[in-house]
Amino acid sequence: MNLPKLLDGRLKIRHLVLLDALTRQGSVIGAAAELHITQPVATRGLQDVEEILGVSLYDRGPRGITPTIFGQAITEHARAVLAQLNQAGRHIVELADAERGTVVVGTHLAGSSVLLPVAIARLKNERPSLTVIVREGTPAALLAELEGGRVDVIVGRLTSPTTEFLSRTPLYSETVRIFSNSQHPLAKVTTVNLRELISYPWILPGSETILRRELEEFFARHDLELPQNRIEATSFLTIRKLLMVGNFVAALPSLIAADARNLQPLAVPLDNIGHSIGITTASTRALSPSAVALIDSLKLTAKFLEH
Structure with missing residues (x-):
């Protein structure tokens, strides 16, 4: 494979912007909408880059596009170039003031x-x-x-x-504990039974988070399934409000909950889950x-x- 000539004027900044959007959005339609261009223009732009590089950058499927190893590699380099340009503009501003x-x-x-x-x-x-x-x-x-x-x-x-x-x-290091509001039926219990705790409504982090996977492993180690009565949320404002208005429980970093009034940890060890x-x-x-x-x-x- 011949080394692609990326400095001969054919590769444009707009191509780099398009690659970044395509990889993040996972579809030509989504990238076109984000960049305020038509789908044919986005498709043509992708074809231009693939022609310049001589490789296929994305696998096309019924649910969108997925970057190939070539697509992932060029996206990383495109983002690095765009980041340097953004940084250059801000650097000039900061030098001026x-x-x-x-x-x-x-x-x-x-x-x-x-x-x-x-x-x-x-x-x-x-x-x-x-x-x-x-x-x-x-x-x-x-x-x-x-x-x-x-x-x-x-x-x-x-x-x-x-x-x-x-x-x-x-x-710094931080522990994770299970919290409820101070009026929760289990708030004054010195030793909380996990099976009883499962019967209450839970607020769990999203499935894409590391903490969610750790909690799933925690339940599995104790031969328990994930709580059926659950909400998935990552916004602390939402989590705190839910904890205050109902008998919800949630696994939270200790410092976050410690700063919130009327929340308290329950007597449930989490097998040293922390981060x-x-x-x-x-x-x-x-x-x-x-x-x-x-x-x-x-x-x-x-x-x-x-x-």
Whole structure:
């Protein structure tokens, strides 16, 4: 296979943007809608890139498209290029006004209710002109945003080690416990029977999360099926409200629930289910001064949470 000529002017920035959207959306229709172009234009753009590279980038199926090994590889490189361009524009802005700037931080359930708000408040006290944009999402969606340069840093649970493309820095360890409201029938029980607990309505994390898989394994070890009466949710605002208005129970990171009034842990050991909270950044690009400032604030805040 001859080395494709990617610098001869045929490959455009719009092609890279299209590849990123196609891989995230999993369909030509979805990518076209996101980019505000017609489906034929998106299809032609994909055909152009495949012609330039000389390989098939996606497998077409009845439910959409799935990247081939070539498609996944070129998407990673496309996101890296787009991230560098986004970073370049913001770098110019920050050089023009050192006190201003923008940092985009992604977060999911762990770390979102205590660590991040406190760190942002500390940062804004020192740099009031700096803009902080917080984006919530699933871990997979946030990683795609990070790779594409739309997010500078992710705060939350660390589930994988540092790689060639992603740098992960642990900040503190956190346990997971089962919580209810303080008026729950099991709130005053010194030893909760798991089979009795199963009979109550549960709030479980989404099936795409690591915590959900850990809970499934926990129930399996105790020869129990997943609770039939359940809701799946990852938004802490939704979870907290449900816990307050009914006899729901939920497995939550300890710090999140500890900061919420009228919630309390039940006397149920979770076999040491816990996790490391930290920050994830892209290894392939330099951080902006604003991102560095936020990370410094996160590290300082984490030291206080450990004690």
